[in-house]
Amino acid sequence: MRLADVVRRWRARPVAIAPPPPGPPGVEAAARRNRGSLQLRHVDAGSCNGCELEIASIFSPVYDAERFGIRLEASPRHADGLLVTGPVTRNMAGPLRKTLEAVPRPAVVVALGDCARNCGVFAGAYGVEGSVTDVVPVDLEIPGCPPDPATIITALRGLAGT
């Protein structure tokens, strides 16, 4: 690696992310409550893993979601809400409800990706129970198949209040 490359990479900054548009009242209330810190428990309810790849990349140095106070949390007990991906399969409907049950109130639920919103290409498939809204109340939807990292961060910034 040339020295110039090293210097360039060292000087590199994460890409700029657009500020969130004004959201629905539930999101506004969450933003006021969270005050710059949003801890989410991720639940893969039956995703094809496309959304997971994008979630992984929002925490990369390029997008660096943590500068907006957004973090993934291992335990729902420590989380402000859930980040749900994929259509809700029959096997995951119960665990999804139980995970939401384990989050302290008030909790937010984010449906990430088209499948989470309306089952996407899996709509009507035999193993699918329904979209996330059919199983648990959803506060924020992020469209896209998969949504690109900048879109995800913009939407989550609305919840984090940053």
Add this chain to the structure above:
Amino acid sequence: MSGALLVATPLVGLAAACVGAVAPARIRTPLSSALTIAACGCGLAAAAGVLHSGHSAVLYTNRLLPLAGFSLVLDRFGALFVGISAVVGICAMVFRLGYDGHGLASRTASCVLPLFITTLLLVPAAASVTTFLFLWELMAITSLLLVLVDHRRRSEVQVAAQWYAVMTQFGAAALLVGLVLLATHAGSQSFAAIAATSAHFPAWVRGTAFVLVVIGFGSKAGMVPLHVWLPRAHPEAPGPVSALMSAAMVNLGIYGIVRVGDQLLGGGPAWWWLLVMALGALSALFGSLHSATSTDLKRLLAYSTTDNVGLMLLGVGASGLFAATGHRSLALVALVAALLHVVFHAVFKGSLFLSASSIQQATGTRDLDQLGGLLRSMPITGPLFLVGGLTISALPPLCGFVSEWLLLQAMLHGLPSSNPALAIAMPIGVGALALTGGLTALTFVKAAGIGLLGQPRSEAAAEAGEVRRSMWVGTGILATLCLVFGVAPFLVIPAAVDAARSVTGARVPDPLVGGWQIGLSGIHGVLAPGLLALGLFVAISLVAGARRVVQRGAVRRTEAWGCGRELQTARMEYTATAFGEPLTRVFEDVLSPAHDLDVSHVAESRYYVEAARFHTTLDDSFERRFYRPAARGLNWWGAVARRVPNGSVHRYLAFGLVALIVVLVVVA
């Protein structure tokens, strides 16, 4: 007055035994229990009188034991132990009124139980070798019968009783030889005569007698390595009996060592007491380690008895060592600490054994891995068990803290000594005490956390309900005493100091500054249990109040987080085995657990496991490495010796002839 009560005690006890033997089944238990309580009351009153006045109560009759006579002298030291036995006896009898099962209501048991309690009350008053051995053996036999009462229904009772019988008779034999050795050299078998002349005995007689006596009393006290009967017999005995054995009978081992070592022999060289301390430290560590890894509730308590006996021995040994090196004042402090621990151990271990027996009666099991959630389903017994657990973990403001604090103080202040024996023994003793304290706390976090909290792990535990009133009253008296003695130890400390003085004859100023504060004269460091209790109460109420103020909204209760698993049952809970596993792993060399993994495969292919079963057993390593080989050796020897008498009369006549010739040759 005390003398009359001392006469009344055995008479009432015998009456209780007779009533138990002849009364019809319906009134047998209440009537014999009431009379036994009366006997305990007489004993308690006699002990209180002696402790208060300082005048010994004397009883002598030559009608009872031919040639030797029956001689009882209740001095202050004995009175302390009589008092303990009486209190534990009363609580156990109250408990027994509601206790059913384990065959304790049978005619035999109703007759033997009062006898056992009476011997517990009389042994500390025995004043001659024959009287002592007579009562001691009576105590051993009656307790053996009581361990055996349930032998028809459960075969493990028989095994436990065999172990107990062998170990107690081995101890009694050692005791017999030791005491007879002293009596022959004194020319009289009364304790007073032995005490008066023992200073002139040859050193080997004194040493041999002391070692034999330590073996004999140690086997009764559950001292390692003679403890193997204890974790078997205590769990199998019926509830009140196990409480009596653990809280009252075991103490008499300590009583004997102090009585013989300090009074009859008037103290001895440092090696005696180093031996006692070493055995005490070993017992404390080994007992606490095993109780921390046991999953059987009563076996855990039995091992913790070994552990506490170790602490008492540590105190007794430290006291003797201080006396042997000329630190009279510290010797008295250490002995007082040991005696206080005897008293407090009786109180908390009695309440623990009784509440464990209540749990056993309510759930039908002693296996911690089958229990759980009992604090909700047994709202009185559960907290009583907790009080006992907190006391044994030596937490203020309960009484276990006071005795262990004093013991630690006594040993710590022996540290800056120029004597090499003290300089080596005391830090080891302090270390053993500290490690034991930690392990005991761990044990009772396990017992209470797994047994009382969480969800029931079996149907029996789920259906458990509170036990009858008399059972929790019996337990509750002892649990209340834990708190009372912890807040106001001055209720017992003077008695313990007087008892220690009467046995050592030490003419030193009172080493303990009494009242609401306990201080050691000439030493910095004061304990004020009352203030401590008050401080704790204030702190806890402040925290509870602050929590109430800070907490917003209602509390929402949900299932424990289990990764969203659908089939989350009590089988997923933490178990006692799992809790002890890290410790088992750390001390693998000492405990040497045996693991057993059975894997069965499906018939079609060995690549698919049908079922896997993991089983781990934690035997006593002394039993496995020492006692079982010894038992096998004895069996082998028996088999070999059986070939000699083969049933042939001719051979027996030949043996007789040969023996006669040998005798004639040797004598002539």
